[in-house]
Amino acid sequence: MRKVKSNFFVSLDGVVESPDKWHFPYFNEEMGAAVGAGFATTDALLMGRVLYDEWAAYWPEHADQPFGDVMNSIKKYVVSSSLHAAEWENSEIISGDVAQKLTDIKAQDGGDITMSGSATTVRWLLREGLLDELNLLVHPIVVGDGMARLFPPDEPSIPLELLNAQTFKSGVLNLSYAAATD
Amino acid sequence: MAARIVVTEFASLDGVMEAPGGEPFKYPGWTFEFDRGDDGNQFKLDETRQSDALLIGRRTYESFAGAWPQREGPFADKLNSMPKFVVSTTLKDPEWNNTTVLDSGDATTQVRKLKEELDGDLQVPGSHRLVQELIESDLVDQINLMVFPVILGTGKKVFEEKPERRTLRLKESKVVGDGVLVLIYERTA
Numbered sequence: 001m002r003k004v005k006s007n008f009f010v011s012l013d014g015v016v017e018s019p020d021k022w023h024f025p026y027f028n029e030e031m032g033a034a035v036g037a038g039f040a041t042t043d044a045l046l047m048g049r050v051l052y053d054e055w056a057a058y059w060p061e062h063a064d065q066p067f068g069d070v071m072n073s074i075k076k077y078v079v080s081s082s083l084h085a086a087e088w089e090n091s092e093i094i095s096g097d098v099a100q101k102l103t104d105i106k107a108q109d110g111g112d113i114t115m116s117g118s119a120t121t122v123r124w125l126l127r128e129g130l131l132d133e134l135n136l137l138v139h140p141i142v143v144g145d146g147m148a149r150l151f152p153p154d155e156p157s158i159p160l161e162l163l164n165a166q167t168f169k170s171g172v173l174n175l176s177y178a179a180a181t182d
Numbered sequence: 183m184a185a186r187i188v189v190t191e192f193a194s195l196d197g198v199m200e201a202p203g204g205e206p207f208k209y210p211g212w213t214f215e216f217d218r219g220d221d222g223n224q225f226k227l228d229e230t231r232q233s234d235a236l237l238i239g240r241r242t243y244e245s246f247a248g249a250w251p252q253r254e255g256p257f258a259d260k261l262n263s264m265p266k267f268v269v270s271t272t273l274k275d276p277e278w279n280n281t282t283v284l285d286s287g288d289a290t291t292q293v294r295k296l297k298e299e300l301d302g303d304l305q306v307p308g309s310h311r312l313v314q315e316l317i318e319s320d321l322v323d324q325i326n327l328m329v330f331p332v333i334l335g336t337g338k339k340v341f342e343e344k345p346e347r348r349t350l351r352l353k354e355s356k357v358v359g360d361g362v363l364v365l366i367y368e369r370t371a
Contacts, residue, residue, distance in 0.1 A: 012350065012367070013341035014197050022347070126333075140352045140367060142317075144344040151196030155335035157209065160195060162331045162361030171352030173365070177195065177331060 002106045003132035004046060006115040006122045007038055010150055011141050016119055017148035026139050030168040038135065042074075043111035046102075048118035049080035056088035077105065077113065079121050099128050106130070119150050126158050126179050133163065133176055140171040185300040187237070187293070187316060190229060190307050190326040191340050199310065200337035205245055208336055216330045219359030229326060230260050234302030237293065240270035242308035247278040267296060267304075269312050290319040297321065310338045318344060322369065325350070329363040 009019040047055070059071040076091040079098055086093050094101050102125075105113070115122060125131040136150075159180040166174040192202035192213045201207035204214070218226075238246065243266075250261045266281040269289045276283060284292040289312060296304065306313060306322075316322050327340070354366040 013344075014339075140350045142341055142344065142348045142350065144341070144347055146343045146345070149196075151333055151335065153336060155333070157335045158333040160331040160333065160361075162357065162363070165355075165357050165363060167352065167355045171350075173352070173355060173363075175363075180331070 002110050002113055004113045004130060005133040005135060006131055007135045008150060010136050011139050011143040013142045014149040014151055015143040015147045016150045022141055022143050026170045026172050028170050034174050041112045042114040044075040044113045046077045046113045046115045048121035049083050051118045052078040102130050129179055133178055136175045138173040138175060185297045185302055185304045186323040187321050188303045188305050188324040189313050189322050190305060192328050193340050194330055194332050194334040196333045197339040197341060198334040198337035199340045209334060213330055216362055217360040218362045222358035222362055225364050227257055230257060232303060233305035235265040235304050237267045237304045237306045239309035239312040240273050243268045251278060289315050293321055314342055325367045327365045331361040
């Protein structure tokens with residue numbers, strides 16, 4: 001059974017937008033190890049259409065960047081009802097009965113299916129019980145600025161279970177949650 | 183020596199701090215569904231024992247003053263006896279023991295003055311609107327969060343969308359009870 005894992009850099013006030021503007025001062029060896037461990041078990045990426053558009057426009061032209069080869073060659077699943085053709089190498093569109101199709105993909109042999117971003121899709125997967133891990137690196141900063149948050153208002157309630165919690169020297173929390181099962 | 187402002191909140195993972203104790207809300211008493219364990223209870227007791235006064239908004243005052251005077255025990259005794267300052271322009275003649283109303287309408291100025299006049303820790307539980315103003319005025323010295331494993335999805339948040347960016351220092355973190363986090367953040371110098 002493959003696991004779907006979602007990873008976010010998030011601020012204490014829940015901002016996930018533009019981590020390039022606030023995350024870097026907190027990057028250290030511990031965080032590098034945590035991020036690396038996540039990717040070591042990954043053999044596919046899952047994303048929503050917005051992130052797909054962004055990455056599909058960037059990575060094919062930047063294959064020489066760090067991770068460029070991996071990003072271009074790795075299997076990519078894109079959840080979208082509006083995208084008709086995914087031209088980025090090794091991309092596959094999932095539409096229609098997305099929950100059933102993802103359930104089938106999870107039942108296949110293989111490694112973890114990892115998400116970096118795509119907050120809307122992540123919240124939907126959580127509600128559908130399809131997300132196995134919500135991994136949050138909570139940075140000790142209030143970002144504010146009206147930037148987009150992982151959990152916007154007026155959404156359904158989702159009970160969770162804390163799978164793991166670790167504190168880095170930088171004050172970043174490495175938290176792992178799953179949807180509560182009972 | 184000035185007093186320190188210590189904000190303390192029960193929060194969901196998505197930062198909602200509204201009505202943790204059974205006040206009217208979409209999910210009344212939502213924190214009671216979680217086991218925060220003996221160490222979680224001990225943390226809340228120690229936190230209040232270490233405080234020298236309460237600083238609260240009017241709604242939190244109404245909620246506390248409606249519950250604590252009838253109760254007994256170390257936690258209730260401390261709350262009932264300690265000095266309480268309520269920021270409100272509408273509260274008159276508060277009945278809860280040892281309560282002073284700060285009624286000028288300018289919370290920031292009054293709290294700044296209070297910080298200068300007092301020593302020790304001024305604890306600010308709940309008090310959503312007041313906390314937003316104190317964060318904006320940079321008067322908060324410490325934030326204690328008890329984070330429960332749930333996304334509530336609706337309700338007032340500890341951090342509303344403030345314009346100003348602030349770095350914090352994580353002073354302490356631990357897991358209590360059934361997946362409940364206790365986090366203590368301090369201001370950075």
